[in-house]
Amino acid sequence: MANQSPRLDQIFAALADPTRRAIVMRLCAGEASVGELADPFDMALPSFMKHIHVLETSGLVQSEKAGRVRTCRLSPDALLGAEDWFQQQRAIWEARLDRFEAYVMKLKKEKERAAAKRPSRTTKRKGAE
Amino acid sequence: MANQSPRLDQIFAALADPTRRAIVMRLCAGEASVGELADPFDMALPSFMKHIHVLETSGLVQSEKAGRVRTCRLSPDALLGAEDWFQQQRAIWEARLDRFEAYVMKLKKEKERAAAKRPSRTTKRKGAE
């Protein structure tokens, strides 16, 4: 099953912060330096750097330093990994809904057959879950 | 833009914990009581209840009490909301890739035209980003 994945932990934890989500959104539009990224935020640089670091250890962002400027870019693989998790859950959920629907249909069929046998009785029932 | 959404904060924060992800996965397969949910975990009930509460305030899970048993179910809307966020980011990312690819194609065309003009020069260049 392997869903104890510390990678997912880190990715979701990283995305739980609006500042960090904003950084990711910004980087979706293309790479940028730390300074450029930090500019819109009313926050001291060291605080901001911590966010960058969290994003980096989660694998969502990569960066490299050239001269005195560090350029950050998105690592789309990590984003896809998290998206996959949702899709898996949705698949399971939808499979369950299908099964449930099938069950309801079966009930309905049975009810109809019963109604055909003794058509006088009103086919009313509550609590179909 | 509205991506300061505290709802997303809470959803991602909720999913950052492996215990809570496991609960969500379990609930994808159908509703369950607190006791049933807690059973697989080696954790005191009050600690476990905190996780349930986090999931509930994030909107991922709903629950109601009948008699002395509380039954939990998944609220698929919240999950979809988070999934949407990824899809939006991916859309932006892919649009950028398209633009970038178009840009590379343009460069290539230009290079070819240049090469046609003076075919002697070797068309070698590094660092196209």
Add this chain to the structure above:
DNA sequence: TCTATAGTTAGCTACATGGCTAACCAATCG
């Protein structure tokens, strides 16, 4: 070389999180 720029390191505070125990309701069941 001097200065300004772009990050970085260190170290602090306040608060949130995840876990525990102990004690406490409130429905069931015998």
Add this chain to the structure above:
DNA sequence: CGATTGGTTAGCCATGTAGCTAACTATAGA
């Protein structure tokens, strides 16, 4: 009624997180 079960409340503790300032390093530009 009395005991059991299923959950809840209260309160404690250790650790993690988000922010800050101050001081430092290292490159780029004048």
